[in-house]
Amino acid sequence: MELSKEKIISLREKVERKNSIFKDKRYLDSLFLPSKIIGREKQAEQLIQYIDSLKQGLLVPVISVYGRSGAGKSTVVRFVCQNMSDVLSFSFVNLRKAKTVFGCSNLILSELGSENLKSAQGLNKAIDCMENKIEKILAEENKKFFVLILDEYDVIFSDPRGRPSDFVYKLLTLEENLREKGLWLCIITISNNALSEHDLDDRVKSRIGNSEIFFEPYRQEDVFNILQDRAKKAFSVKMDTAILKLCAKLSSDDHGDARRALDLLRIAGELSDGKKLTLEDVDKAVELLQKDRVATIVTNSSYHMRLVVGSICSLSLLSGNPWCATSAIYKKYHTIISKEFKPLSYRRIVDLLVEVENSGLVVSRTISRGRYGYGNEYKLKLSPSLIGPFVSEEWWNSVIEKKKQLDELEDIKAELKSRPRSLFSRPLFRSSNFLKKYNLDL
Ligand SMILES: Nc1ncnc2c1ncn2[C@@H]1O[C@H](COP(=O)(O)OP(=O)(O)OP(=O)(O)O)[C@@H](O)[C@H]1O
Ligand SMILES: [Mg+2]
Structure with missing residues (x-):
């Protein structure tokens, strides 16, 4: 088949017809900042209280906002700060793209409108630049309070050579330097785990205090309410309550995840015929989303981690038993590893299994083996035939x-x-x- 001018016209018409189900698709984009937040009043109040205490001279240098994905952390923090911009200046930095601690400081500098530095110039220089920039911004805006929001903060703990404690310590020094000049800085870290759960030096731990705000996963009805509000604005047709309920249910099975629910609704809309969205469209969207998720996790994993995942897929398909013992996985891993690679030790495979579990691909259970003590077993959350091809098709x-x-x-x-x-x-x-x-x- 060849592409011709007529073909392009007919393809455009087809896409337009399909898209006619949407009135404004932006409302289903997970990066879109809504003008209305559903619920989360408790967390918003806590945040306002912490920030407001700065005005009374009570210092809360670091606020750790944490909770599982899609719980509304980034959205709520940004929303609160935006609506307090009469008294404070703020900068929202997403650290996800940074690979090193120094990369993080460059992302902060970029967001503050400063030039990036070379790593040879050192972290102290970067912190100095941040201080100058924040001072300048506050002077220009005639304000005294600055909030530095560091989203996806967990990144700093994955730099193998970086020293996360030093980085936090230096940020705290920055805050102290500004305070001496009569300016107040508050750092909000957003991550999946609380800051206090990470391995930080005692000198840092005692300084950051324990100002934590937990975002519990949404309940199914919370997700439904969020979807209902967005669907009204996003679709040109009235959305069936059953469809929204199904999307809310499917994205709350593991933990209430508003992002997943919005993605599900958008993809189902794209898969529909452009006139009406059906329950089958939602089923197809689930499958597509699962595939995307698995592809992202597996293709971004190391070679050995892929093999560990492959071993579980192979064992559960061949034996018909979904639960695989660590020793069986280790044995299987040995049989499929390429000769060019040196197999990892049993201990390392145990660590990798924890990583695989954290990625959400498997669940584990501990079982008693009588006089041999206790052992772990792992089970895939999705079908092995969905995951296996991403390890290696052949x-x-x-x-x-x-x-x-x-x-x-x-x-x-x-x-x-x-x-x-x-x-x-x-x-x-x-x-x-x-x-x-x-x-x-x-
Ligand atoms: N309470 C809410 N009201 C309206 N929309 C919400 C609410 N909570 C979340 N959302 C929407 O859900 C999506 C995901 O939220 P958000 O990005 O804030 O989650 P998160 O907790 O930061 O997740 P992650 O840890 O994965 O970054 C966004 O599109 C956001 O607009
Ligand atoms: Mg977020």
């Missing part, structure tokens, strides 16, 4: 082939049991190829 096809052979063998065994005498009368069993294929020693 390898996964060979696992499926093996599974077919095993199933055939099982059928034959069952037949042998039921008709033992007819064994050699059947031509299939006389074939030497067949015997070779299944390695049968008859």
Whole structure:
């Protein structure tokens, strides 16, 4: 088939027809800052209280906002600060793209409108530049309070050579320097785990205090309310309550995740015929989202972690038992690792399994093995045939082939049991190829 001018016109018409279900798709974009926040009053009040205490001279240098993904942390913090901009200046920095602690400081500098530095210039220089910039902004805006929001703050703990404690310590020094000049700085860190749960030096821990705000996962009805509000603005057709309820339910099965719910609704809308959204469109959207998520996790994992995931996929498909013991996974990992690589130790594989669990691909349970003590077992949250191909398409096809052979063998065994005498009368069993294929020693 060739592309022609007419073809483009008809494709454009098709896309427009499909998109006509949307009135304003922005409302389903997870980066969109809504003008209305549903609920979260408790967290907003806590935040306002902490920020306001600066005015009374009570210093809260660091506020740790934490909770699971899609709980509204970034949205609520930004919303509160925007609506307090009569008394404070703020800067919102997303650190996700930074790979190192120094990269984080450059992202902060960019957001403050300052030039990036070279790592050779050092962290102290970066902190000095931040101080100058914040002073300048406050002078220009004639304000005294500055809030530095560091979103996805967990990043600083994944730089293997960076020293997260030093970075936090230096930020605290920055805050003290500004205070000596009669200016107030408050740092809000946003992450999945509370700051106090991370490994920080005692000198830092005692200074940051414990000003924490927890965003518990949304309940199903909270997600439904958020969806209802957005759907009204985003779609040109009235949305069925059943559709919104299904999206809310599907995104609250694990933990109430408003982002996932909005993504689900948007993708289902894109998959619809442009006139009406159906429950089947939502089912298809779930599958697509799952695939996307698995692809992102697996393709961004290290080679060994991919093999660990592959081992669990292979074991659960071939054995038919979804729970796989650590020792079985380790054994399988050894059989599939390429000869060019040195296998990791048992201990490292145990660590990798924790990482795989944190990524959300598997769940674990501890079981008693009697006199052998306790052991862990892992189970995939999604079907192995959905995850396996992302580990390696070619390898996964060979696992499926093996599974077919095993199933055939099982059928034959069952037949042998039921008709033992007819064994050699059947031509299939006389074939030497067949015997070779299944390695049968008859
Ligand atoms: N209470 C709310 N009212 C309206 N919209 C909300 C609310 N909570 C979340 N949302 C919407 O849900 C989406 C996800 O929220 P947000 O990005 O704030 O989550 P998060 O807690 O920062 O997640 P992550 O940890 O993954 O960054 C956004 O599109 C946001 O607009
Ligand atoms: Mg966020």
